[in-house]
Amino acid sequence: SLRCSQNSNFCCRKDYYVDFRDIGWNDWIIKPEGYQINYCVGQCPTHVAGSPGMASSFHTAVFNLVKANNIQASGHSCCVPTRRRPLSVLYFDRNSNIVKTDIPDMIVDACGCS
């Protein structure tokens, strides 16, 4: 997946790390120490959206071929997460019990065009 840079407007993954100490949550969340809250942003023009590595699915490739050939098709591609991974969290609940849970689909690993 493309990581966002200053020069590109195309669909890319923007990385941001929230440190739990900065938001005062490190007293109840034991692990991890922060959360990688990535998100997808950028344009998906027709010539980019259908290209290998950018199309989120085969549907996107077909859809963009249809649009490129001026066959009646409404809508346009959006920059969306195409690969996510879970986050394991170890924290204290309000009774000071330790709870461990795996939250699916919490971290965006890759972005592509829908």
Place this chain on the structure above:
Amino acid sequence: AAAEPRCPSCAAGAERRLLEEAAKRQLLEKLRLRERPRLSHVVPRAAVARALRRLQAGGTRRGPDDDDRGYEIISFAEPEPMSSSGLGLQFQFSHTQDQDIHILQAQLWLYLRVPQDMVASLTLRIFLAGEEGDLVGGNRTLLSERQLSAKGSGWHAFTLTPAMQRFFGGRRRTLRLELESHGDRGDITAIVNASWSHQPFLVAKAKVWDPGHHVAKR
């Protein structure tokens, strides 16, 4: 805002605040919490570290019912006042009314202190006391009875699965332990000390079922 002089860092600050707020909301929602927990009492870090190391060393078995929506809960015991009938361990669980918590398995971990070079033959009985700590001779249910042989001091795990479901019905529940030694030595003790790193703990694997969740019968 247009009248304000432009500053390059303002947009970044706004984005940072927005993302931090998004991260908070996302985590609270996924952890099924309405707000961040305010800790009622502090668990000694040594006890936490020791319990986690103990569980890690034992490995985590994942059953066929486990999936990514499962929870593992470690609850540390608080000692109840001593009585003639044994040792009281108090555990607290709380959940909101709209959560249906199902316990998949649970174990009580207890540190038994046995004099060095001695093999102790013991019977351990674990009772569930009434809601308000009705301990002595009253409303209590036998959860588990185990014969065990302990050589030297160490941790022991006791499975409580079938009866643990009742634990989550109440707000504050007490386990009462009776430890009977079959030798002539009566100095075997189970360690219960809130400030001690060998604090007993209860480990439960749980699953939260959403309202309206239906399980197909086979």
